Amino acid sequence: MRAVQLLAWQTQAQVVDVEVPVAGPGQVVIKVAGAGACHSDLHIMHMMSDGMFPWGPPFTLGHENAGWVHEIGAGVEGLSVGEPVAVHGPWGCGACSRCMAGIDQYCTDQLSAAGDGAFGGGLGLDGGMAQYMLVHDARHLVKIPGGLDPVAAAPLTDAGLTPYHAVKLSLPKLVPGSTALVIGVGGLGHMAVQFLRALTGANIIAADTRQEALDLAVGCGATSTVLTSGDDAAAQVKEATGGRGCEVVLDFVGVDATMALGVASGRQLGDLTVVGGAGGTYPMGLYTVPYEMNMRSMYWGSRSELAEVLALAARGDITVTYTEYQLENALQAYHDLEAGQVKGRAVIVP
Numbered sequence: 001m002r003a004v005q006l007l008a009w010q011t012q013a014q015v016v017d018v019e020v021p022v023a024g025p026g027q028v029v030i031k032v033a034g035a036g037a038c039h040s041d042l043h044i045m046h047m048m049s050d051g052m053f054p055w056g057p058p059f060t061l062g063h064e065n066a067g068w069v070h071e072i073g074a075g076v077e078g079l080s081v082g083e084p085v086a087v088h089g090p091w092g093c094g095a096c097s098r099c100m101a102g103i104d105q106y107c108t109d110q111l112s113a114a115g116d117g118a119f120g121g122g123l124g125l126d127g128g129m130a131q132y133m134l135v136h137d138a139r140h141l142v143k144i145p146g147g148l149d150p151v152a153a154a155p156l157t158d159a160g161l162t163p164y165h166a167v168k169l170s171l172p173k174l175v176p177g178s179t180a181l182v183i184g185v186g187g188l189g190h191m192a193v194q195f196l197r198a199l200t201g202a203n204i205i206a207a208d209t210r211q212e213a214l215d216l217a218v219g220c221g222a223t224s225t226v227l228t229s230g231d232d233a234a235a236q237v238k239e240a241t242g243g244r245g246c247e248v249v250l251d252f253v254g255v256d257a258t259m260a261l262g263v264a265s266g267r268q269l270g271d272l273t274v275v276g277g278a279g280g281t282y283p284m285g286l287y288t289v290p291y292e293m294n295m296r297s298m299y300w301g302s303r304s305e306l307a308e309v310l311a312l313a314a315r316g317d318i319t320v321t322y323t324e325y326q327l328e329n330a331l332q333a334y335h336d337l338e339a340g341q342v343k344g345r346a347v348i349v350p
């Protein structure tokens, strides 16, 4: 079969021929419906090197995946061939208290996970940018509710799940009349706007450097927008909140400038959650951020939260915007992603 593989650190991915995987005991092979292309794949390709992780290339990319059950390994129960499933992407050891709670992304014993510490399919182990994908433990699969296209479910496993987790962390502060600021309306940010709309009574301000991204945000339910190409973005956000600032800021970019915008747009007792992986920093201190502002990073979401995201999507409360690319054109998808030219999420459809 064909697969999009990273063969060495700091190289472009390549489309190559590989063997179709076989399901061992406890495992499942899925026929891939879609695999999302993520900004973190670009970071993996360009910024990583030997020794940074316990794992490395070669492996098939694609860590946001959905499809249909194709082959069921010995001992797996409760699944049937042809059934549509989404793959919960972070694969932990399965035995620690966090994995038992479904938060594999914070596994305390990752070295005991499949692949000697690999983070999951597409993150050290073979991912979904291929016709078939081996899921190393059936517990990573979440059934897709009726009415939801498995191609649309693929980006929901990361581009949906990650912003969903970010919004849920701040739910108690997002009361009616509060304001949430979403910085960066790309694959994740446009979903965050929808989750805020579906789950809270907050006003939603969307900020981006691109007007078309702001147009997308309005279509997703943003109540106001701020173009951040100028240097008065924070003043515009403050003005939109009557001078108070935002209770919750979600930064889906994560460069120095967006974190600074987040702090300047926030308020006392608020939350600033950095989701974007661009590697920026902000000097946190008693006089540099509003009092009792809670600053945090975060990574992905839990298995039960993925089921919640799929339920919201099946009910039509959220819709993921995505652009389909054929497997042979996966490199074009990454090129477009890097150039900021993808509307919503890029999804590879084998």
Ligand SMILES: [Zn+2]
Pocket (backbone or CB within 6 Å): 038, 039, 040, 041, 063, 158
């Ligand atoms: Zn990702």
Ligand SMILES: [Zn+2]
Pocket (backbone or CB within 6 Å): 092, 093, 094, 095, 096, 097, 098, 099, 100, 104, 106, 107, 108, 109, 110
């Ligand atoms: Zn674990």
